[in-house]
Amino acid sequence: MLKLLSPSSPAASPFLRALGSITGFTRRNPNLGRRAFFCSDAKNGDGVVEIEFKGLGNESEAKSKSSSSSAIIPTNLNPEDYVKVLALPLPHRPLFPGFYMPIYVKDPKLLAALQESRNRQVPYAGAFLVKDEPGTDPCSEMENNIPDLKGKELFDRLHEVGTLAQISSIQGDQVVLIGHRRLHITEMVDEDPVTVKEKPYDKDDDVIKATSYEVISTLRDVLETSVLWRDHAQTYTQHISDFDFTRIADFGAAISGANKLQCQKVLEELDVHERLKLTLELVKKEIEISKIQASLMKKMEEKMLSEQRRKLLNEQLKAIKKELGLEADDRTALCEKFRERLEPNREKCPPNVLQVIEEELSKMQLLDASSSEFNITRNYLDWLISLPWGNYSDENFDVLRAQKVLDEDHYGLTEVKERILEFIAVGKLRGMSEGKIICLAGPPGVGKTSIGRSIAHALNRNFFRFSVGGLTDAAEIKGHRRTYVGAMPGKMVQCLKTVGTANPLVLIDEIDKLGRGHAGHPASALLELLDPEQNANFLDHYLDVPIDLSKVLFVCTANVVHMIPTPLLDRMEVVSIAGYITDEKIHIAREYLEKTTREACGIEPEQVEVTDAALLALIENYCREAGVRNLQQHIERIYRKIALQLVRQGTANEPAVGDPIQSLSDEPAVVEVADSDEHVVGSKVRRDTGNSSQSEATKTVEKVLVDSSNLPDFVGKPVFHAEHIYEQTPVGVVMGLAWTAMGGCPLYIETTQVEEAHGKGALQVTGQLGDVMRESAHIAHTVARSILLDKEPDNTFFADSKLHLHIPAGAIPKDGPSAGCTMITSMLSLAMKKPVNKDLAMTGEVTLTGRILPIGGVKEKTIAARRGGVKTIIFPSANKRDYEELTPNVKEGLDVHFVDDYSQIFNLAFGDHEN
Numbered sequence: 067m068l069k070l071l072s073p074s075s076p077a078a079s080p081f082l083r084a085l086g087s088i089t090g091f092t093r094r095n096p097n098l099g100r101r102a103f104f105c106s107d108a109k110n111g112d113g114v115v116e117i118e119f120k121g122l123g124n125e126s127e128a129k130s131k132s133s134s135s136s137a138i139i140p141t142n143l144n145p146e147d148y149v150k151v152l153a154l155p156l157p158h159r160p161l162f163p164g165f166y167m168p169i170y171v172k173d174p175k176l177l178a179a180l181q182e183s184r185n186r187q188v189p190y191a192g193a194f195l196v197k198d199e200p201g202t203d204p205c206s207e208m209e210n211n212i213p214d215l216k217g218k219e220l221f222d223r224l225h226e227v228g229t230l231a232q233i234s235s236i237q238g239d240q241v242v243l244i245g246h247r248r249l250h251i252t253e254m255v256d257e258d259p260v261t262v263k264e265k266p267y268d269k270d271d272d273v274i275k276a277t278s279y280e281v282i283s284t285l286r287d288v289l290e291t292s293v294l295w296r297d298h299a300q301t302y303t304q305h306i307s308d309f310d311f312t313r314i315a316d317f318g319a320a321i322s323g324a325n326k327l328q329c330q331k332v333l334e335e336l337d338v339h340e341r342l343k344l345t346l347e348l349v350k351k352e353i354e355i356s357k358i359q360a361s362l363m364k365k366m367e368e369k370m371l372s373e374q375r376r377k378l379l380n381e382q383l384k385a386i387k388k389e390l391g392l393e394a395d396d397r398t399a400l401c402e403k404f405r406e407r408l409e410p411n412r413e414k415c416p417p418n419v420l421q422v423i424e425e426e427l428s429k430m431q432l433l434d435a436s437s438s439e440f441n442i443t444r445n446y447l448d449w450l451i452s453l454p455w456g457n458y459s460d461e462n463f464d465v466l467r468a469q470k471v472l473d474e475d476h477y478g479l480t481e482v483k484e485r486i487l488e489f490i491a492v493g494k495l496r497g498m499s500e501g502k503i504i505c506l507a508g509p510p511g512v513g514k515t516s517i518g519r520s521i522a523h524a525l526n527r528n529f530f531r532f533s534v535g536g537l538t539d540a541a542e543i544k545g546h547r548r549t550y551v552g553a554m555p556g557k558m559v560q561c562l563k564t565v566g567t568a569n570p571l572v573l574i575d576e577i578d579k580l581g582r583g584h585a586g587h588p589a590s591a592l593l594e595l596l597d598p599e600q601n602a603n604f605l606d607h608y609l610d611v612p613i614d615l616s617k618v619l620f621v622c623t624a625n626v627v628h629m630i631p632t633p634l635l636d637r638m639e640v641v642s643i644a645g646y647i648t649d650e651k652i653h654i655a656r657e658y659l660e661k662t663t664r665e666a667c668g669i670e671p672e673q674v675e676v677t678d679a680a681l682l683a684l685i686e687n688y689c690r691e692a693g694v695r696n697l698q699q700h701i702e703r704i705y706r707k708i709a710l711q712l713v714r715q716g717t718a719n720e721p722a723v724g725d726p727i728q729s730l731s732d733e734p735a736v737v738e739v740a741d742s743d744e745h746v747v748g749s750k751v752r753r754d755t756g757n758s759s760q761s762e763a764t765k766t767v768e769k770v771l772v773d774s775s776n777l778p779d780f781v782g783k784p785v786f787h788a789e790h791i792y793e794q795t796p797v798g799v800v801m802g803l804a805w806t807a808m809g810g811c812p813l814y815i816e817t818t819q820v821e822e823a824h825g826k827g828a829l830q831v832t833g834q835l836g837d838v839m840r841e842s843a844h845i846a847h848t849v850a851r852s853i854l855l856d857k858e859p860d861n862t863f864f865a866d867s868k869l870h871l872h873i874p875a876g877a878i879p880k881d882g883p884s885a886g887c888t889m890i891t892s893m894l895s896l897a898m899k900k901p902v903n904k905d906l907a908m909t910g911e912v913t914l915t916g917r918i919l920p921i922g923g924v925k926e927k928t929i930a931a932r933r934g935g936v937k938t939i940i941f942p943s944a945n946k947r948d949y950e951e952l953t954p955n956v957k958e959g960l961d962v963h964f965v966d967d968y969s970q971i972f973n974l975a976f977g978d979h980e981n
């Protein structure tokens with residue numbers, strides 16, 4: 067008999083709450099109980115919900131049994147003994163008799179109470195499943211949530227049937243319970259004890275037998291399919307000593323995956339047959355679940371297998387393809403691509419280059435595709451294969467056609483054109499052309515670069531231009547060694563790759579402005595590139611294989627020849643382009659610059675007319691330069707302004723929608739048109755309609771006329787005025803001729819007396835003169851003195867005067883000896899008080915004895931003299947040939963004298979003339 071004590075005091079609450087901190091347990095650890103007991107009452111025992119029951123046996127027996135791991139159930143209970151035990155509410159699942167269940171107790175007080183129970187030699191507790199709160203899902207697990215209820219309330223929430231649990235062990239917060247017997251809560255502790263036993267049943271009952279056999283066979287089926295079940299069964303059956311139907315039912319329910327209420331139902335069922343049926347239901351369900359599990363497992367396995375198989379087969383396929391050479395890896399594919407690119411040129415490619423390519427290809431096969439070495443090799447191969455080995459463009463050896471092309475693009479430049487035609491003629495006779503170096507030297511804007519392009523066109527060669535102005539690194543020309551990070555081939559290799567032929571025309575611009583160089587002198591690198599002796603085997607540092615550049619035609623341009631490094635200059639054929647005279651400029655402007663600018667501005671020829679006078683004024687008063695670049699810019703300005711006018715007028719004259727389109731009459735009418743600022747900027751030639759009654763604003767064809775009178779409206783005020791500072795040159799002033807990089811220019815030399823010096827004659831010079839020119843002035847002073855002494859022995863002007871010699875345009879530095887004769891003339895003019903002819907200009911270096919030495923820039927100086935309105939020029943005799951080589955149009959209208967001694971100049975300058 068058993069009594070359950072009910073808690074009544076509020077002091078019980080902490081313990082009850084502590085019960086809620088039971089955090090875990092293992093579901094199925096069965097040990098079959100033998101008998102059920104009945105609880106009769108519950109009462110408070112020092113705040114702990116305790117149950118009291120009879121018949122547990124004496125204390126010593128309980129103690130000895132509890133220490134046993136296999137929890138043997140005491141059978142010799144004295145029914146009169148009352149034993150107090152704790153009531154343990156189980157939140158998740160009932161404990162079945164014969165099973166063990168570990169639970170975790172966090173609360174130290176509860177642990178102490180359980181420990182005390184053990185120490186009191188009553189290592190038992192009553193384990194009852196807690197009922198769910200009304201309205202909650204019975205299937206949901208009440209994870210660690212024992213309701214916070216106090217003694218009686220909690221007691222009321224316990225299921226009536228529970229299990230007498232032996233406290234098998236306490237280790238830390240883990241308490242292992244072993245279920246022994248079913249307990250049933252009865253009413254009051256003082257009532258007569260009611261022993262509730264399982265309902266008696268007939269062991270030979272066929273139905274019970276059959277049901278139990280069915281349970282067993284189902285269990286066996288389940289055990290066969292599920293490994294999990296097998297493990298459980300092994301554990302549980304170790305503890306089964308005698309086997310009967312009730313245990314079979316408990317066993318089945320305990321190890322099933324059924325929820326707590328279903329398990330509790332089995333626990334509460336006292337009819338063995340009914341219990342067996344309930345269990346059978348649970349295990350049958352279990353077998354269904356295990357079938358689903360098996361089929362799921364099979365499906366998953368199949369899926370995994372098929373994926374693995376596919377992967378494996380793919381790998382095998384790859385390996386087989388590779389073995390058969392059907393598929394190549396990245397490197398092989400890349401090598402194949404290189405070979406494909408090389409194939410068309412293989413025949414023409416030099417054998418040594420082919421060998422290097424093959425070596426690099428096989429090296430690349432061995433390199434790791436992600437290594438830097440691989441990338442270097444790939445780039446190197448790319449460059450090697452991209453070069454146009456032995457690939458030449460068909461050259462034009464037709465001299466007439468070449469001449470036509472050259473004339474179409476440039477006016478004049480006869481010498482350059484002749485040189486090119488000679489080159490073509492030699493090529494035609496030899497059947498092959500030879501690489502040459504031509505150097506076009508001249509002031510800016512004379513067409514050096516543009517003639518280079520048209521030479522390439524005339525020869526039918528590809529054109530490549532690069533400038534070496536300011537170039538300081540020889541590696542720009544010869545390339546960097548491959549060992550450097552980011553190494554690149556030099557300009558020449560880049561050129562060959564770009565043009566795609568091995569015989570292009572390469573224009574090297576600004577060769578006179580080569581930098582000094584910090585890593586190797588660029589001039590030396592250029593030397594190797596240009597020298598016909600060496601460039602058949604030009605070695606670029608990056609490519610490291612000889613390249614034949616002997617078929618390349620090199621054209622260099624320079625403004626000043628003497629700035630070109632001498633070894634380079636030595637190998638060039640210099641063609642000087644001196645600059646253009648006004649006549650030539652008018653031709654260039656009319657036939658080339660105007661045409662290209664007009665097309666660039668989208669203006670029709672009939673829409674504009676620029677008169678010769680306008681062009682002349684433009685050249686004389688705005689663009690005094692050797693070349694035509696400035697002139698070109700001015701013409702562009704004029705045409706842009708004309709374009710704007712045409713657009714404005716076009717907008718104003720646009721007929722309104724629906725206006726009839728008017729026919730044009732043949733007779734033009736000239737009217738003045740004004741720009742937006744109300745200035746008259748041009749003349750409009752309008753073709754009016756034949757019908758005068760038609761509206762004035764109907765469609766008209768406009769023609770803008772640019773004349774010398776309205777030129778300032780297009781290009782502003784004139785920049786230059788006449789180069790004559792003096793209408794009549796005074797005494798002591800003589801015109802010289804100077805040469806600059808911008809071309810030639812007239813230069814006045816003025817001498818005046820500062821003060822009388824009485825036997826202490828001296829000379830002061832100004833005008834930013836260089837050392838050579840200063841020396842030249844002193845020489846002139848000496849020579850002038852001796853000449854005056856000779857011509858007028860009584861004239862002591864030089865001995866008694868302090869002189870000042872000045873060359874105007876003091877802002878411009880000047881140097882050179884060629885003004886020597888002009889200085890003497892200027893001083894003599896002052897000394898003799900005789901002005902020289904205003905249309906006379908002279909140039910020539912003078913020695914102390916009065917000999918006249920040759921000067922440079924004859925053509926430029928002649929052009930400048932003509933521009934300055936000079937009629938008579940005195941040149942040194944040594945320059946006669948230079949002058950004679952000039953084209954007739956340059957020499958036209960000039961009276962030129964060649965002298966070798968100053969006495970001749972004296973006669974020309976101070977002879978009889980009319981000023």
Ligand SMILES: Nc1ncnc2c1ncn2[C@@H]1O[C@H](COP(=O)(O)OP(=O)(O)OP(=O)(O)O)[C@@H](O)[C@H]1O
Nearest residue numbers: 475476477509510511512513514515516654658695
């Ligand atoms: N004889 C000519 N006939 C036609 N056009 C010319 C002639 N000379 C020069 N030009 C034109 O003048 C312009 C300037 O020429 P370009 O640029 O070739 O001068 P450059 O001598 O190379 O000058 P730089 O020394 O400054 O490089 C080009 O548009 C060119 O077509």
